[in-house]
Amino acid sequence: MATETRPKTDIRPITEYANANLESRVPSGPIEQRWDKHRFDMKLVNPANKRKYTIIVVGTGLAGGSAAATLAELGYNVLAFCYQDSPRRAHSIAAQGGINAAKNYQNDGDSIFRLFYDTVKGGDFRSRESNVYRLAQVSVNIIDQCVAQGVPFAREYGGLLANRSFGGAQVSRTFYARGQTGQQLLLGAYQALERQIAAGKVKMFPRTEMLDLIVINGRARGIVTRNMVTGKVESHVADAVVLGTGGYGNVFYLSTNAKGCNATAIWRAYRRGAFFGNPCFTQIHPTCIPVSGDHQSKLTLMSESLRNDGRIWVPRTPGDPRPPSDIPENERDYYLEERYPSFGNLVPRDVASRAAKQVCDQGRGVGPGGLGVYLDFSDAIKRLGEKVIRERYGNLFDMYERITAENPYKVPMRIYPAIHYTMGGLWVDYNLMSTIPGLFVIGEANFSDHGANRLGASALMQGLADGYFILPYTIGDYLAQTRLDKVGTDHPVCREVEAEVTERIKRLLSIDGKRTVDSFHKELGKIMWDNCGMSRNAEGLTQALQRIPEIRAEFWENVRVLGENEDFNQSLEKAGRVADFMELAELMCIDALHRSESCGGHFREESQTPEGEALRDDEKFSYVAAWQFSGVGNKPILNKEPLEFEYVHPSQRSYK
Amino acid sequence: MDLTLRVWRQKSPRDRGRFITYKARDVSPDMSFLEMLDQVNEELILKGEDPIAFDHDCREGICGMCGLMINGVAHGPEQTTTCQLHMRSFKHVDTIVIEPWRSKAFPLIKDLVVDRSSFDRIIQAGGYISVSTGGVPDANAILVPKANADMAMDAAACIGCGACVAACPNGSAMLFTAAKLGHLNLLPQGQPERYDRTIHMVQQMDKEGFGGCTNIGECSAVCPKEISLDFIARMNSDLIKASFVTGNESTSSGDG
Numbered sequence: 068m069a070t071e072t073r074p075k076t077d078i079r080p081i082t083e084y085a086n087a088n089l090e091s092r093v094p095s096g097p098i099e100q101r102w103d104k105h106r107f108d109m110k111l112v113n114p115a116n117k118r119k120y121t122i123i124v125v126g127t128g129l130a131g132g133s134a135a136a137t138l139a140e141l142g143y144n145v146l147a148f149c150y151q152d153s154p155r156r157a158h159s160i161a162a163q164g165g166i167n168a169a170k171n172y173q174n175d176g177d178s179i180f181r182l183f184y185d186t187v188k189g190g191d192f193r194s195r196e197s198n199v200y201r202l203a204q205v206s207v208n209i210i211d212q213c214v215a216q217g218v219p220f221a222r223e224y225g226g227l228l229a230n231r232s233f234g235g236a237q238v239s240r241t242f243y244a245r246g247q248t249g250q251q252l253l254l255g256a257y258q259a260l261e262r263q264i265a266a267g268k269v270k271m272f273p274r275t276e277m278l279d280l281i282v283i284n285g286r287a288r289g290i291v292t293r294n295m296v297t298g299k300v301e302s303h304v305a306d307a308v309v310l311g312t313g314g315y316g317n318v319f320y321l322s323t324n325a326k327g328c329n330a331t332a333i334w335r336a337y338r339r340g341a342f343f344g345n346p347c348f349t350q351i352h353p354t355c356i357p358v359s360g361d362h363q364s365k366l367t368l369m370s371e372s373l374r375n376d377g378r379i380w381v382p383r384t385p386g387d388p389r390p391p392s393d394i395p396e397n398e399r400d401y402y403l404e405e406r407y408p409s410f411g412n413l414v415p416r417d418v419a420s421r422a423a424k425q426v427c428d429q430g431r432g433v434g435p436g437g438l439g440v441y442l443d444f445s446d447a448i449k450r451l452g453e454k455v456i457r458e459r460y461g462n463l464f465d466m467y468e469r470i471t472a473e474n475p476y477k478v479p480m481r482i483y484p485a486i487h488y489t490m491g492g493l494w495v496d497y498n499l500m501s502t503i504p505g506l507f508v509i510g511e512a513n514f515s516d517h518g519a520n521r522l523g524a525s526a527l528m529q530g531l532a533d534g535y536f537i538l539p540y541t542i543g544d545y546l547a548q549t550r551l552d553k554v555g556t557d558h559p560v561c562r563e564v565e566a567e568v569t570e571r572i573k574r575l576l577s578i579d580g581k582r583t584v585d586s587f588h589k590e591l592g593k594i595m596w597d598n599c600g601m602s603r604n605a606e607g608l609t610q611a612l613q614r615i616p617e618i619r620a621e622f623w624e625n626v627r628v629l630g631e632n633e634d635f636n637q638s639l640e641k642a643g644r645v646a647d648f649m650e651l652a653e654l655m656c657i658d659a660l661h662r663s664e665s666c667g668g669h670f671r672e673e674s675q676t677p678e679g680e681a682l683r684d685d686e687k688f689s690y691v692a693a694w695q696f697s698g699v700g701n702k703p704i705l706n707k708e709p710l711e712f713e714y715v716h717p718s719q720r721s722y723k
Numbered sequence: 724m725d726l727t728l729r730v731w732r733q734k735s736p737r738d739r740g741r742f743i744t745y746k747a748r749d750v751s752p753d754m755s756f757l758e759m760l761d762q763v764n765e766e767l768i769l770k771g772e773d774p775i776a777f778d779h780d781c782r783e784g785i786c787g788m789c790g791l792m793i794n795g796v797a798h799g800p801e802q803t804t805t806c807q808l809h810m811r812s813f814k815h816v817d818t819i820v821i822e823p824w825r826s827k828a829f830p831l832i833k834d835l836v837v838d839r840s841s842f843d844r845i846i847q848a849g850g851y852i853s854v855s856t857g858g859v860p861d862a863n864a865i866l867v868p869k870a871n872a873d874m875a876m877d878a879a880a881c882i883g884c885g886a887c888v889a890a891c892p893n894g895s896a897m898l899f900t901a902a903k904l905g906h907l908n909l910l911p912q913g914q915p916e917r918y919d920r921t922i923h924m925v926q927q928m929d930k931e932g933f934g935g936c937t938n939i940g941e942c943s944a945v946c947p948k949e950i951s952l953d954f955i956a957r958m959n960s961d962l963i964k965a966s967f968v969t970g971n972e973s974t975s976s977g978d979g
Contacts, residue, residue: 091772133856140855152778153843156786171875172863215859217852217912219876226866244876251879252786265847273840296832323862325780359753364761365782466784469807472753535856583768585761627768634735635776635833638768 089693089708091343092496093197094130094131098714099179103202106540110547117142120546121305123290125332127154127260127279129253129527130510131311133534136259139268141539146303147260148272148292150327150640155257156482158313158325159530162249163370164233165241166527168206169516173230177238184715186525187238189415190490190518191667191683192717193345193691195710197497198515205536206528210242212535216255220244226540234371234415241524246370246462252527276640277332278568279306280339280506283560287336287506291561291568293469295640298633301568302561304554307505307542310518311534314489314511316349316657318648319600320592323355323368330651331646333493333512341501342693342706344494346651347659350668351601352487352522353419356470357439366485367470371523374412374419376456377448377480379403381440385430391441391460391479391700402426410722417520417668417681418722420484424601425679427483434481443479488526490517490668491658494693494708497543499533502693505549507542509533514691519667532709539630572632575642580625584641586697587622591615591645591652599656612653616700619649650699657694657703664688676719683716724750728763730775731822736831742820747822747883752811756799756832757782761808776834782806784947787882790889791835792822797886797945798922804884804947811854822888828932838851839885841931842899849920850903871909878905880948887942887950893934897955898942900928905954908961918965 081162094101094108121138124135127149128646134146149157169182182203187194214220214228220242221229244251263269266647274295281289281302289304316322337343354369380401402422403409412421422441426432429504433439448456453476457464464475471481492514497506498563499515510530519526554561592613596606622645630636665674665681666688674682695704726747733740747763754762757779764774768881782789784807813819821835829837867875881902888896903906904921907913913920938953943952 137856151786151788152839153883155843156780156788158781160787161781161785170862190932210862212856212858214865215852215854215912217875217907217910219872219906219910220862222867222872224869226872227863244879246765247785247880250882251876254879257857258846259854261843261846262851262853264843273843323783325786326782327780354938360751362758362762364755367783421864423819466807469801469803470755472809472811487739502907530927536743539856541932559941581769583765585765629768630773631772635836637776673954706864 075415077510089494089502089706090496091195091708092498093195094497098197098200101197102204103162109540109544110548112543114142114558118144121146122143122307122309122542123305124148124309124311125290125302126157126313126512127257128157128159128311128313128510128512129249129256129530130512130534132157132253132256132260132308132309133531134509134538135269135533136256136263136537138542139263139266145263145269146270146272146305148275148290148542149218149277150274150295152273154260154271154273155254157253158328159253159527160250161325163246163368165231165243165248165524166209166252166531167219167240167522167524168210168242168528169203169240170207172211172228173239175238177240181238182206182240186516186517186522187715188720189520189522191520191575191681192518192685192689193348193453193666193710193716194516194518196547196712201537202529202532205532208681209528209531213252213255213320214691216259217693218244218251218255219417236522249527252531254287256531277312277335279335279564279645281564282339282385282503283554283558283562284552286504286549286556289556289561291564293568293572294567295303296635298631298636300565301573302556303560304556304561304566306546306551307507309507309509309538309542310493310512311509311510312584313650314492316486316489316646318523318592318652319595320588321358321363321366321596323352323366326365329647331644333645334651335509336493336501336503336506338696339503340696341503341506341508342494342695343654344691344693345491345519345658346655346694347599347662347669348519348667349486350416350488350490351415351420352486353423353484354442354482355485356467357434357481359435359471367466368485368487369467370481371416372482373442373460373463377412377442377444378446379412379419379440379442381431381433383431391433391443394628400426407722414722415520416523417670420601421670423484439481439483441479442482444475445479448476450721474503486600489519490514490519490521492693498544499538499687500541500545503546507538509538516623530554539623571643572639575628575646575678576632576637578624578626578628580627582625582627584626584628584638587618587626588645588648589640590618591649594618595652595655599659602670603659605660605663608656611656612660615649615653622649626634654694654703658692661705662688662692681720683717683719689717724810724813726813726816726817729818729820732775732834733831735833738853738914740831745766750810752809754810755782755806756791756808756810757795758778759805773879775972776836778836779806785947787884790824790884790886792824792889794820797824797890798947802945802947802949804882807947824885825962826888826894826933828894829885829888831918838898839883840932842883842885842896844931845896845900845924845927846903849923850907853908865911867910875906875909878902878909878950881950882948884947886945886947888933890941891934892939892941893937895936895942896928896931896933896947897936897958898950899954900924901958902950904958904961908957918961918968921961922965924957924968
């Protein structure tokens with residue numbers, strides 16, 4: 068792209084990086100002892116020396132918020148950043164269902180090994196065993212920690228914690244706080260963070276967006292930010308940088324992410340040399356409220372617990388114009404129950420989503436645009452009574468009615484899949500460090516624990532595991548082993564990166580074209596949804612790879628961003644994020660095209676069983692694809708981290 | 724439907740603000756209120772006019788970032804967040820007046836965007852339980868009576884949007900503060916710091932310039948999470964007890 072800005076400092080020789088050969092740094096020995104052994108082997112920072120270190124944490128969701136609070140409690144000085152007006156608003160807050168932990172409080176046979184096993188299998192054998200085992204181990208500490216903080220989890224009458232089974236799990240290991248588990252866990256982390264702000268150990272920068280990473284002598288030493296109120300662009304330096312900036316689902320424009328969720332922090336780090344792991348692994352949630360028109364700005368998820376009692380169906384005849392109540396039983400296709408008799412409506416997220424797409428592609432979808440399927444509670448209401456259904460799902464039914472103006476007690480809900488989570492993210496080793504020394508990545512922003520598909524109630528678990536219990540140890544090991552020169556914000560690299568950021572902002576403001584940022588974002592989103600969404604094929608991906616650079620070129624010539632930098636300028640914020648999405652989208656398609664197998668959320672039409680299920684190719688693809696930036700428009704370099712399975716042996720998932 | 728909007732525009736805290744009238748055409752009843760504003764903004768950008776600044780993020784009623792005075796009511800005619808308000812609540816040719824939250828403790832940033840960092844500072848004053856990561860007992864070693872856990876959850880549901888303050892004729896933050904106190908003070912984990920927490924949070928609330936409570940109840944009536952006024956009563960009760968337990972005279976003027 069001749070028209071795109073190419074910062075001078077973008078591409079650095081690979082030899083600068085300590086971990087260019089993708090060493091996972093997984094400890095050896097029996098899996099259940101690896102984390103303990105590693106904790107003992109790690110070097111410690113003397114308590115009196117911790118206060119000499121400063122750590123930058125970007126993002127204040129479950130991962131970033133818990134990490135910032137815990138690092139400050141340990142004695143480090145923390146600079147924390149979020150784009151929202153308060154750290155309490157990070158999008159972790161929207162998680163509804165719950166958080167898994169291998170407590171076995173229900174005496175139903177759960178264990179750390181079982182949670183580990185389920186997570187590796189659920190991830191369709193594309194995650195790192197040692198990381199997942201550690202996640203299952205620390206899951207129990209998370210619940211203890213959150214209860215001590217005062218998180219109001221659901222309780223039994225005797226005062227003990229309540230659990231439920233979630234997302235088809237065969238044990239009840241999910242802890243929950245009504246339908247607002249994410250909110251309550253986030254408020255716990257936020258309150259711990261505010262306590263450290265009050266103690267002067269954390270300096271908080273709300274309404275501040277990270278726009279680039281500062282790498283000095285091959286190590287991450289700081290970030291360049293823009294103050295979203297005043298427009299001031301400035302550098303912050305530290306001894307290490309932690310990104311907990313969430314996923315990149317908003318590449319699709321419509322997703323269940325918050326409007327502000329963006330990939331700029333991880334994308335800028337990628338451009339500076341951090342490898343991007345499995346970018347095509349995205350998760351589509353089957354039970355979202357369908358799109359109501361072109362005005363749609365985001366999608367709302369309905370907890371998948373609804374599938375416990377709702378029956379999913381579409382008319383047998385394509386284009387059936389009758390209202391659902393007029394369609395007799397024998398003309399309804401309960402397609403999940405027919406196809407998957409043992410799991411029925413409770414098949415995993417990826418399977419349920421694809422099946423919905425298939426029936427809609429056959430012209431049997433319902434509602435406006437034919438992009439919806441019925442989720443029908445009439446049998447459950449007949450069987451259990453409206454009162455019981457109201458007790459179980461009342462708040463969800465109310466939310467549905469508020470959005471659609473339809474009463475789900477009387478007419479079936481309409482649902483359709485939507486982009487919900489991204490398993491891919493920046494590649495990290497066992498210490499959660501990226502390929503840039505000193506740059507750590509936690510929570511949804513990294514690629515680590517969920518493989519090709521995430522299980523329900525596991526995102527909250529991973530975010531808090533990384534932030535409370537893993538990063539605070541591993542970052543100490545890095546600091547204790549590393550000699551870092553003092554750098555100030557007057558360092559020439561800071562100046563250089565600031566200048567690049569400022570130049571890019573100026574450029575966006577000076578184009579003064581004819582199209583709004585949103586119109587580009589919508590166009591990009593549609594291409595991604597059609598070609599890199601629920602099912603993918605070589606032809607569609609190739610077309611997308613042709614189209615994306617064209618839109619990107621048009622964006623840099625024809626976007627209209629009004630106003631100035633030195634102002635509260637929401638169009639400018641969006642423009643920078645969409646510009647990065649345009650580059651990330653291309654990488655996602657490249658990754659999806661190269662991985663010609665199907666696994667988890669990545670369904671390649673060319674690779675399916677005779678029954679139409681995802682078919683893995685372990686011989687060719689049992690690796691993490693870690694992509695390395697080589698300039699915008701250039702083909703990124705593929706690095707592979709082979710995956711080995713010593714404890715859970717790869718098998719074909721079957722839900723028949 | 725077609726609507727007339729009268730929107731508060733103010734470039735910065737230093738500028739004088741004023742109402743500007745806009746036409747919103749072809750508004751679908753299925754749009755959310757914020758999607759209607761998105762549509763107006765797209766047209767403004769194409770006309771070369773500065774789009775209307777407003778805060779929003781999750782657009783599913785939980786992050787607490789959005790909040791507008793709509794025809795004089797915080798979050799508008801339905802008791803929900805602005806993002807969950809849909810245009811079917813309005814009629815063709817309606818005129819809608821849109822203003823930012825107005826409170827001394829929420830200084831204006833631009834147009835409909837205000838600074839609510841005073842809420843964060845109230846939490847900093849004591850809205851937490853002082854436990855550091857690690858070294859805590861097993862989760863089931865702490866028993867919480869179900870009724871208390873449920874009531875604590877009712878209070879903890881607060882999303883910190885600030886509608887309570889905006890709706891209150893006194894600009895009081897009693898409901899917000901009482902909700903956090905109600906959550907923590909009802910739980911066994913919250914007992915050791917209960918009275919200090921109450922005093923410090925109430926003092927901070929006063930220091931931020933929020934007004935006092937005169938039991939009008941507008942706050943609870945607009946609260947998207949339907950936080951009950953009862954929590955204010957609990958807070959006042961703890962505040963009185965606190966002056967005996969801690970020996971500190973409360974300096975609050977905020978108790979009602």
